[in-house]
Amino acid sequence: MKRAYVRPTMVGERFVANEYVAACGDKGTVYKFKCDAGGGKSGDVYLETNGRKGFQPLGDTYLSGYHACGTTHDANTADVFLDGYYVRRLTVTPVKVWRGEDGKNTHCTTNIHMENWEKAKS
Structure with missing residues (x-):
């Protein structure tokens, strides 16, 4: 039987991710909260x-x-x-303030x- 010479070749495969995986803690996580102070x-x-x-009206900063x-x-x-x-007339309500995007x-x-707010991935 006659043998044929086959030239050696190197074959490589390229890795292509087919899914995105976030591995950086809360990156891309959002809080969900309702803007409800004062009703x-x-x-x-x-x-x-x-x-x-x-x-304290004379100590805290008006926003x-x-x-x-x-x-x-x-x-x-x-x-x-x-x-x-949040202050309305004589009623004072403690709030968390977010200044928007x-x-x-x-x-x-x-x-x-x-710590009680709902969290979701953005």
């Missing part, structure tokens, strides 16, 4: 800035006027959430315990 009534928002618990939009927002877990107060809006929730 739709207009008021003012102050930020807790003087380090003393409770609202803006506010009216709840009632929307459930998706906010990135890396966003800044501030402690504050552009950092210029005011959204407040009365659910101030962020």
Whole structure:
């Protein structure tokens, strides 16, 4: 039987991922919270800035006027959430403040315990 010469070749395969896997903690995770402070009534928002618990009109910083939009927002877990107060007439309600995606809006929730907020992948 006659043998034929076969030139040696190297065959390689390229790995192409067919699924995206995130391996970086909370990246791409969002908090879901409802903008509900004041129940739709207009008021003012102050930020807790003087380090003393409770609202002090001359110590905490006025942020803006506010009216709840009632929307459930998706906010990135890396966003800044501030402690504050929703004030309407003589009623003061502790809130968590989120300034929106552009950092210029005011959204407040009365659910101030962020560990209880729903999380979802964006």
